[in-house]
Amino acid sequence: MIGMLEVIGLTKRFGALTAVKNVSFKISEKEIVGLIGPNGSGKTTLFNLISGFYKPDSGKVMFRDHEISGLPQHKICKMGIARTYQIPRPFLEMSVLENVMIGALYGADESLGKSRSHALECLKFVGLEKKKDVPAHNLNVSERKMLEIARALATKPKLLLLDEPLSGLNPKEVAQARELIRRIRDDFGVTVFWIEHIMRALRGVVERVIVLNYGEKIAEGSFEVVSSSSKVIEAYLGEKWVIG
Amino acid sequence: MDMKMPISAAAITKMHAIIMAVVIIIAAVGASASYYLTLRPGAPEYIKIGWPAPLTGTLAGFAETTPWMAQQVEDYVNNKLGGIYLSEYGKKIPIKIIIRDTKSDPDLAATIAAELITKDNVDIMLALYSPAMTNPISAQCEKYGVPCIVSQTILLSWLMGAPYEWSYAIGLAEPDFAILFFDLFDSMGDKVNKKVAMINADDPDGRGFSESIKIVAKARGYTLIDAGLVPYGAADYSSYIYNWKSSGADILTGNMLFVDFATLWRQCNELGYKPKIVAMSRALLFPSWVEAIGGELPNGLIGYTWWSPFHPYKSSITGQTASQLVEAWEAHSGKQWTPVLGLTHAVLEVAIDAVKRAGSLDKTKIRDALAETNLNTIAGPVNFKAPLTPQQQARYRPFENLMKYKDHYVVVSPVAIQWVKGSKWPWEMQVIYNWESPEIPETAKMFLLS
Amino acid sequence: MELKSRYIYIVILLAVLTSLPLWVGGFLRDALILFFLYLAAAEVWGFMAKHAGIVSLGQQIFIGVGGYTTAVLSMYFGIPMYASVIISGLLGAGLAGLLSFPLLRLRGVYFAIGTFLAAEVIRLAFSGWEFVGAGKGLIFRDAYGIPTTIIYYPALALAVISIFLVYLLYHSKLGFGLRSIGADEDVACGLGVNTFVCKATCFILASLITTLVGAVNVIHHTYLHPTSAFSISWTVNFLFVAVIGGVGTIVGPIIGSALFVAFGYLFAQYLGLSLLLEGLIVLAILIALPQGVWSAISRKLKLNLKPPL
Known part of the structure; x- marks a missing residue:
């Protein structure tokens, strides 16, 4: 298996709080890996470190054997890492199509004409092509989630970081989204690293799960192994229902 | 699908209609405006005098008397004299003084001057109150070829725009002030020592004054204890003051904003520095500034x-004396007179005199008449052809522009004044030294501060 | 077909505008020059502010630099005036590029404050610089001989160029990048937009136009003074023009500039009250039509215009 992402001893502090503490792991090409942990366990911080929004205090991030920690976000994006946000952040005044075109224009460095057709393909893939001319502020939550995925895909990523893509979706939409994530990997060959708060949503889609608690990696392995780990259950104590 | 089109068909037609409407409006407005503007049949209705003035903004203090003065003169000329006789039309024509607010902004002053020329078709322009106003206004007059009377400005700054073809100035010459002060110091003989404490604002006025003082002090054997150029709004002058005190300087001079001088003089007093003479440029011009100390x-x-009610001059229009003009202003406004009053009236005298002698509203004829001006105004004689006095020649020789463009300016000679407690107003000025104007009475004898 | 006839109207409009100085009076020509100059600067200011989120309060830097460079080059160095104007434009663009490094790292209100402070520093430098006349100002005598019938054309050209620049910019790849930055700079960066390069390019282009406006303005007004050449009132006026008309639209500043110039002339007669009156009217417009006059008109007429019109 070819290495896609390797995180080595990554640490990030905010004042007295250590949000990510000496975390190391590897993700191989075309894997779908889940990242779980209780609220405030450092999942989104870890994404921000990988995507270049934060600079690590120590440790490094290797992407396809190149060190990327310290590079600006736009360079990391162009190298092939795209992300979505837990609370969608579409460009509200722009149309749905234009939102996606930004990813194609800059992330994939395409011309205006090319980016338009490419963006349309991405919108079709997530099922938003009928809304392409609607201003993004008119979309509902689930549509915004899909827009974020389309926009990230338009950058032609090799690694896609999904930050809670299922939150706010109804059960039917959750099923569709899980299918969509699987197809992102199967159809496009994109490696997926997926933050989820609700652990059971990962079942049957991910190959592996990484668990964070208080910024530290406490478990890693297949869904079945991790979900029965006593350490993980302890970490989730009080919100047991989410393990499923 | 129609939805795909960026603009609906209805919107397109509306766009067409709007663009057509805009084109028609522009064409109509342009055509009618140019028709009216070129229409000038027979004798003119008015003699138009344009006056862009800083009625608001930082220079507003200078233009305080402008609207009143314009109204006074306009009423007098039109009602008492029935207008100005213009030989070209064989009849008297009333004057109209058009004042516009420049908001003390030089760029706006240029815009407004151009508007007065192109829209109001003024026959002659007045440009007063500091280089920031006079320079842009007279520049527009040069550009459009309109006679312009410049006043209440520093000639060296104004002459940067020389040579002028259309503009004539009644102004103040920077080199005069330093000499006036030193002539005054010299007249004290042994009563004061020859040590001069000096401080100047870090701006063009302060720098200019500092340079000329240095030259004169050296030539006359005075020692300068110079605090240098200081920025506006300094809160503490004690280090300079101690220095002056320990060196025992009897004279304090400089050029500062009045607010800064007020702070300085209060601190001198607190720290016990008691010079015998305090002679300041700029900071002591207006009574309200003096009172603020x-x-x-x-x-x-x-x-x-450069003007006071004691100046023995009369208006060539109304016959008012300087003191009568001051009384009229104080009665109208309830405010104490300022030295600006005299030149604000004199420019109107010069303008009306030039138009009267031209006998025409042809701009070249007015300009030629202006160049020949020889008029006794309320601010003194104005004669652009008169040569410099020998003393002036000696003073101005280092300044090329003052020597070269003599025919475009007259200098108003300053006199030294001392502020004393007044009968009508808290502080009033007395002329203590008439310098090169023997006709101006010295109204009080100078006293030393200690 | 719609497109074609739209171009015809633009051509007719341009033909009318280019022939205007031949048959309108001196005053209107003067007013039109001001109208075009404010329009040119307000178009780019509005685009930067609305679409790229770059709210500059320091565009007076470029008005001043354009004016001083043009005057100094043609008076002291004998360079032909048109060449001086072009060189001043390049210099202004270069200065904008240099200023980008410290300033564009600041965001939002900090950028606005930063640009204003930069303008103040430059104003102070010019106030003390004897070579350019320091606080006495600089009289541009060489420009006395240039009639408004001539100055009209560069002013018109600047306005037209500015409008086309904004239109093209909006629809260009750079425009997409800028609009994404204006919407959410971090997200844009995460999608591969090199936000610094995009913003700097936009700032440089806008400042180029503004510098040229300053250059043409000095030929028209023939006088420079540091306090007015580098006065914040320039940028405030551009802001007014853009905002009254409808910020971020192309048509808005056209209406805004016409109103602004008209107000200026109308209210100058009300001595001492002109500032107050102008302020009140502008305030009234903004309260009644917060999106600007043009947005209100286009909504009322249901024009459904595509941005950035």
Whole structure:
């Protein structure tokens, strides 16, 4: 298996709080890996470190054997890492199509004409092509989630970081989204690293799960192994229902 | 699908309609405006005098008397004299003084001057109150070829735009002030020592004054204890003051904003520095500035003026004397007179005189008449052809522009004044030294501060 | 077909505008020059502010630099005036590029404050610089001989160029990048937009136009003074023009500039009250029509215009 992402001893502090503490792991090409942990366990911080929004205090991030920690976000994006946000952040005044075109224009460095057709393909893939001319502020939550995925895909990523893509979706939409994530990997060959708060949503889609608690990696392995780990259950104590 | 089109068909037609409407409006407005503007049949309705003035903004203090003065002169000429006789039309034509607010902004002053020329078709322009106003206004007059009377400005700054074809100035010459002060110091003989404490604002006025003082002090054997150029709004002058005190300087001079001088003079008093003469440029021009120093502190401070009610001159229009003009202003406004009043009236005298002698509203004829001006105004004689006095020649020789463009300006000679407690107003100025104008009475004898 | 006839109207409009100085009076020509100059600067200011989120309060830097460079080059160095104007434009663009490094790292209100402070520093430098006349100002005598019938054309050209620049910019790849930055700079960066390069390019282009406006303005007004050449009132006026008309639209500043110039002339007669009156009217417009006059008109007429019109 070819290495896609390797995180080595990554640490990030905010004042007295250590949000990510000496975390190391590897993700191989075309894997779908889940990242779980209780609220405030450092999942989104870890994404921000990988995507270049934060600079690590120590440790490094290797992407396809190149060190990327310290590079600006736009360079990391162009190298092939795209992300979505837990609370969608579409460009509200722009149309749905234009939102996606930004990813194609800059992330994939395409011309205006090319980016338009490419963006349309991405919108079709997530099922938003009928809304392409609607201003993004008119979309509902689930549509915004899909827009974020389309926009990230338009950058032609090799690694896609999904930050809670299922939150706010109804059960039917959750099923569709899980299918969509699987197809992102199967159809496009994109490696997926997926933050989820609700652990059971990962079942049957991910190959592996990484668990964070208080910024530290406490478990890693297949869904079945991790979900029965006593350490993980302890970490989730009080919100047991989410393990499923 | 129609939805795909960026603009609906209805919107397109509306766009067409709007663009057509805009084109028609522009064409109509342009055509009618140019028709009216080129229409000038027969004798003119008015003699138009354009006056862009800083009625608001930082220079507003200078233009305080402008609207009143314009109204006075306009009423007098039109009602008492029935207008100005123009030989070209064989009849008297009323004057109209058009004032516009420049908001003390030089760029707006240029815009407004151009508007007065192109829209109001003024026959002659007035440009007063500091280089920031006079320079852009007379530049527009040069550009459009309109006679322009410049006043209440520093000639060296104004002459940067020389040579002028259309503009004539009644102004103040920077080199005069330093010499006036030193002539005054010299007249004290042994009563004061030859040590001069000096401080100047870090701006063009302060820098200019500092340079000329240095030259004169050296030539006359005075020692300068110079605090240098200081920025506006300094809160503490004690280090300079101690220095002056320990060196025992009897004279304090400089050029500062009045607010900064007020702070300085209060601190001198607190720290016990008691010079015998305090002679300041700029800071002591206006009574309201002097009053702002507070308490008894203004008593005996020395400055200069270029006009006062004691100046023995009369208006060539109304026959008013200087003191009558001051009375009229104070009665109208309830405010104390300022030295600006005299030149604000004199420019109107010169303008009306030039138009009268031209006998025409042809701009070249007015300009030629203006160049030949020889008029006794309320601010003194104005004769652009008169040569410089020998003393002036000696003073101005280092300044090329003053020598070269003599025919475009006259200098108003300053006199030294001392501020004393007044009968009508808190502080009033007395002329203590008439310098090169023997016709101006010295109204009080100068006293030393200690 | 719609497109074609739209171009015809633009051509007719341009033909009318280019022939205007031949048959309108001196005053209207003067007013039109001001109208075009404010329009040119307000178009780019509005685009930067609305679409790229770059709210500059320091565009007076470029008005001043354009004016001083043009005057100094043609008076002291004998360079032909048109060449001086072009060189001043390049210099202004270069200065904008240099200023980008410290300033564009600041965001939002900090950028606005930063640009204003930069303008103040430059104003102070010019106030003390004897070579350019320091606080006495600089009289541009060489420009006395240039009639408004001539100055009209560069002013018109600047306005037209500015409008086309904004239109093209909006629809270009750079425009997409800028609009994404204006919407959410971090997200844009995460999608591969090199936000610094995009913003700097936009700032440089806008400042180029503004510098040229300053250059043409000095030929028209023939006088420079540091306090007015580098006065914040320039940028405030551009802001007014853009905002009254409808910020971020192309048509808005056209209406805004016409109103602004008209107000200026109308209210100058009300001595001492002109500032107050102008302020009140502008305030009234903004309260009644917060999106600007043009947005209100286009909504009322249901024009459904595509941005950035």
